[in-house]
Amino acid sequence: MTDRSHEAVGPNEPGGNGLAFVQRRRHLSLVTTMPFISESRSWRESPHFVDEVVSLERHIARARAAEAAKLDAVFYVDFIGLNRTAIAANPAVPFEPMTVMGAIAATTSKIGLIGTASTMYNYPFNVARQFASIDQLSGGRSGWNVVTSFSAEKSFGLEALPAPAERYARAQEFLDAVIALWQSWQPDAVVADARSGVWADVSRIHDVRVDGEYITLDAALDVPRSPQGHPVVFQAGASAEGIAFAGRNAEAIFAATPVFTIAQEYYAATKAAAVGAGRAAESVIVLPGVHVYLGATDAEAWGSARAAAVTEHRITSILKDLEVEFPELDLSGLAPDAPIPPERFPSRERVEKWGGRRSRIEVYRRLAFDGAPTRPPTYRQFLERSAISGPHAAFIGTVQSVADEMERWFRGGAADGFTLIGGDSVAELDRELLPELRRRDLFRTDYEGSTLRSHFALPAS
Numbered sequence: 401m402t403d404r405s406h407e408a409v410g411p412n413e414p415g416g417n418g419l420a421f422v423q424r425r426r427h428l429s430l431v432t433t434m435p436f437i438s439e440s441r442s443w444r445e446s447p448h449f450v451d452e453v454v455s456l457e458r459h460i461a462r463a464r465a466a467e468a469a470k471l472d473a474v475f476y477v478d479f480i481g482l483n484r485t486a487i488a489a490n491p492a493v494p495f496e497p498m499t500v501m502g503a504i505a506a507t508t509s510k511i512g513l514i515g516t517a518s519t520m521y522n523y524p525f526n527v528a529r530q531f532a533s534i535d536q537l538s539g540g541r542s543g544w545n546v547v548t549s550f551s552a553e554k555s556f557g558l559e560a561l562p563a564p565a566e567r568y569a570r571a572q573e574f575l576d577a578v579i580a581l582w583q584s585w586q587p588d589a590v591v592a593d594a595r596s597g598v599w600a601d602v603s604r605i606h607d608v609r610v611d612g613e614y615i616t617l618d619a620a621l622d623v624p625r626s627p628q629g630h631p632v633v634f635q636a637g638a639s640a641e642g643i644a645f646a647g648r649n650a651e652a653i654f655a656a657t658p659v660f661t662i663a664q665e666y667y668a669a670t671k672a673a674a675v676g677a678g679r680a681a682e683s684v685i686v687l688p689g690v691h692v693y694l695g696a697t698d699a700e701a702w703g704s705a706r707a708a709a710v711t712e713h714r715i716t717s718i719l720k721d722l723e724v725e726f727p728e729l730d731l732s733g734l735a736p737d738a739p740i741p742p743e744r745f746p747s748r749e750r751v752e753k754w755g756g757r758r759s760r761i762e763v764y765r766r767l768a769f770d771g772a773p774t775r776p777p778t779y780r781q782f783l784e785r786s787a788i789s790g791p792h793a794a795f796i797g798t799v800q801s802v803a804d805e806m807e808r809w810f811r812g813g814a815a816d817g818f819t820l821i822g823g824d825s826v827a828e829l830d831r832e833l834l835p836e837l838r839r840r841d842l843f844r845t846d847y848e849g850s851t852l853r854s855h856f857a858l859p860a861s
Contacts, residue, residue, distance in 0.1 A: 474513060
């Protein structure tokens, strides 16, 4: 008899194209951003924040804590370019990801290493070479978070950012070229035959020829094939173009899905996109961002979350972030205990003309108008919710109740795991939450392999 005890069927939800998907993953995946995305907003309450974020020792200590907890990977998010409005209020994480990932690779042995690189401001050969190098040095633990970028055009000599459709068209050519370069060495190309003096059989190394609209290339990679086939392709798009791109290409997705119903819709849409692209639904895993706050009681956990996040400094920071990302969102002069008038948000037609992250404002729109079961939240509640977790999920409660919620998302067609982006530290979660997830057989007790693909239970590439 087939054991189906770890299967769950995703519901037939709007946005899911009428499809349901069987969840066959035994364990959920857990990734953590480095540092937590939310930390920069609380720097005024953490006097040593700036010293810690520029400290290599701190990055290494956090990566080792994640590895001790048996997490799948650490994830370096990256936003390119100086934004004066944003940095006037909050410090930016100062390093590009590849530099730090090299150091983490040298000081860990199992944890996956996911870094962000833009298809707008790079060239395929460089990106392929960088991630292949990290993959070789780490023994097959690297992943590339593919982004099309929504800012910094003037930093790279562009007068204006291309429209999203053009950025995704370029991204597809770019990614195809990178993967072809990763695969330009056959698995048996390295012969290493000391007797004959042959290191590599060059007949097994094939040039990649691309003559596309955006990319021109005629070369093979100068780094041998990855220990895991090729690095894992990570992605985070949530627009229609982003979901279609993920369906064709992504193996793991970082999602902004703040509540269960939105998570179900997004999960079904991405799985449907994968199936529509001729792939298996389980070939892509969805990892929503989540803030976790634990307490002895639910009330204590909520008190901890509010104390940490709902401060005057954090609210000011949230409003500044919204101003930067959504320049036409007007929240000035609102009554604290009244709902936000719908007309304060720019129309969907107006948003469609933006070059930035259009999907993000739709998440905030739903939080403002669909965030409560009986009525929209007040402006005060909207700001509190935004301060605690932004456009991402918040799991706040006892170990039992948070584990219940994670299990509900995992078995209910909303997530294949989670990206930890704020709240209690990984070390705290390792002490308190992970033992309960292991008791439920929802999370590994130890690594079962040494590559990022094995952690994610993805097939070899």
